Each structure stands twice: as C-alpha cells, then as structure tokens.
C-alpha cells in the first residue's frame with residue numbers, strides 16, 4: 001500500500017493522519033488521531049474549546065511538530081518534507097482573520113504567490129482573480145488597508161489570500177468565528193458555492209455545530225484531544241457513537257437534520273401552484289388562485305412570474321378596494337422567498353418569522369423553482385427517518 005514514489009497516486013487520500021499525538025509538558029493535547037481525508041472533501045473538525053483543533057491544523061502544515069504518529073499528504077510523509085515548501089502547498093486561514101495590517105489588501109493576497117517566486121506583475125493578476133472569487137472588486141478594494149474594511153470584508157480577504165496560491169489543500173481555523181450572524185451566513189454560502197467549483201480539500205475548524213452541519217461533507221467530532229466520531233451529518237444524527245456525540249449534534253431532535261439539508265436537495269412543490277404573468281389582469285389572477293390544487297393558497301394570491309423569474313405576489317382577496325383593470329405589474333407585493341442554496345432550517349426560520357406556512361424558492365439568478373411548505377418539512381423528517389432506518393439495517 002505504501003508508495004515511495006513522488007508521483008501523485010490517485011489512490012492516496014489528500015491528507016491522512018495516523019496515530020497522531022501531541023504532548024506539551026507530558027500532557028497529551030492530541031492523542032492517537034486517525035483520519036483520512038479524500039481529495040475534494042470539506043472535512044469539518046469540531047469540538048469544545050481546547051480540545052486540540054488548532055493543534056491538529058498546525059501539525060498538518062508543520063507549524064507544530066507531532067510528538068508521535070505520521071501525517072501524509074498525497075501519500076507522502078510530511079516529516080521528510082521541507083516545512084516551508086509544504087506550507088506553500090496549503091492555504092491557511094488563521095483564527096481571527098490575521099491580515100498584515102501594514103500591507104494593502106492586494107499585497108496581503110499576493111503574499112503566497114510572492115513567496116513562491118512568482119513575478120510581481122503575475123502575483124498581482126493572481127491576487128485580483130482571488131479577490132474576485134470572494135466577491136471583492138480588485139479595483140475598489142485592492143488598494144485599501146485592512147483597517148478600512150468591515151469584518152466580513154477582511155474575512156473575505158483572508159479567504160482570498162488562502163486561495164491565491166491555488167493550493168490543493170486549504171486549512172481554515174474558525175474562519176467565520178468573528179463575524180456577525182448575517183455576514184457569517186453569507187460567507188458560508190459563498191464558500192460552499194466556491195467549493196462546488198474548485199473542489200479543494202478543505203479542513204474547516206469550527207465550534208458551531210450548525211456551521212459544521214451546513215458546511216461539512218463529513219464532520220470529525222473531537223473531545224479532549226481524541227476523535228469521538230467521523231461521519232456524514234446524517235450518519236452522526238442517526239447513529240451517534242456515544243452520548244457525547246449524540247448531545248453535540250442534537251441527535252435527539254429530529255429537526256436537527258434541517259441544519260445541513262439544502263433547500264435545493266429536497267423535492268419542491270411545482271404542480272398546481274397559483275401562478276400568473278406580469279401582463280395578466282386581476283381576473284386572470286383570480287381564476288388561477290381559484291384553480292390551484294393547494295387548498296392553503298386557494299382564492300388567496302398568485303405568484304407573478306416573468307421569464308421564469310419570480311417578480312412578487314398579488315393578493316386576490318383585497319381587490320374589492322382596488323381597481324380591477326390594469327396589469328398585475330402595478331399590483332406587485334414582495335413574496336417571501338428563500339434561495340435554493342440556503343438550508344431548510346433557514347427556510348423554516350423565515351416562515352416562522354414572517355408568520356406564513358410556505359416560501360417561494362428561487363435559484364441564484366432569481367428563477368422560480370417552486371415552493372416549500374410547513375407540511376413538506378414534516379414529510380422530509382418522516383422520509384429521512386425511514387431512509388436512515390433502512391441504512392442502519
């Protein structure tokens with residue numbers, strides 16, 4: 001199994017830890033950790049503060065030397081590698097953002113390409129591309145100082161810096177931990193979109209189980225320096241290894257699965273909806289609202305769709321007070337909408353906070369995909385329960 005060759009063998013995991021231990025002053029802070037991370041996986045490392053997450057990340061890029069065990073990258077033992085060369089193969093987003101305050105944004109992002117000996121002009125091009133990837137215009141932000149940016153923008157720069165060397169592996173230590181909840185959700189979504197395109201191998205540290213469930217292909221749960229369980233979110237919920245894991249992931253709560261399930265991964269209702277076009281009149285809208293096969297929508301309102309995109313809704317109930325001529329275009333109200341990349345939990349939260357039992361779902365371009373209702377969520381829980389029971393048989 002063990003290859004001595006330098007050539008990349010597709011059979012090797014991107015990262016493997018075998019019996020990895022770290023002691024400080026005779027005390028093991030990481031003990032006997034075994035884990036294999038296949039290429040392209042986003043693995044979340046989670047556990048309470050002080051359980052050894054940062055230490056593991058820093059052993060992977062050899063900022064910390066293990067006291068025992070082996071760490072292999074693409075099948076090669078890192079102990080025999082030049083640590084500096086090793087680090088240049090990996091992007092690292094450190095805990096607490098950590099931009100160089102005396103360097104402008106663009107210079108911060110081109111640090112790694114610069115270290116790799118890339119010519120200045122090319123490093124700048126690479127940095128610009130990385131900034132664009134994280135949604136920052138290089139023209140607007142490249143020349144700014146870190147202190148001139150918001151927390152969310154600084155964190156984006158931190159991610160851009162990790163991407164700029166085009167590394168195979170990215171290590172992220174609580175990358176969104178310092179952000180307000182809204183920016184955190186936005187950056188999570190953006191990272192998931194990026195990852196869908198780039199398919200890097202990512203080790204993502206967090207202590208937030210919701211973040212872990214949302215982000216991770218698999219989640220490794222740590223306690224006091226040892227690994228309690230590694231698995232896919234649903235696996236951890238349906239067959240937790242012990243009480244610690246069960247409590248940690250909220251396995252007792254059937255709604256926990258909503259925290260990682262994406263709206264686009266559940267089957268949305270598309271048939272029998274009350275729909276109308278921008279140029280329809282209110283009578284047409286009334287007919288559509290009456291003809292819907294969904295009783296909870298009947299004679300209430302229509303979704304207005306133009307060129308496949310959701311434009312809003314029009315109530316057909318309150319039209320007594322309204323002129324009944326003219327197109328729906330002039331009567332539009334905003335529809336409660338969730339993007340398909342969001343989690344089912346976020347959709348549920350939106351329903352509860354806006355006091356309605358269903359939300360319209362759109363994709364990134366505003367294209368209307370269907371609706372998700374409270375009742376559908378009940379069905380999702382039942383279906384998943386059945387599936388996980390089948391799987392454990």
Ligand SMILES: Nc1ncnc2c1ncn2[C@@H]1O[C@H](COP(=O)(O)OP(=O)(O)O)[C@@H](O)[C@H]1O
Pocket residue numbers: 024029047048049050051052053054055056
């Ligand atoms: N350089 C060090 N010297 C001594 N103890 C350390 C050192 N670095 C980390 N530790 C200890 O190792 C444990 C794990 O730390 P860390 O990996 O930072 O945890 P986490 O990132 O999970 O919060 C903690 O108890 C911490 O105090």
Ligand SMILES: [Mg+2]
Pocket residue numbers: 053054055095173
């Ligand atoms: Mg830490």
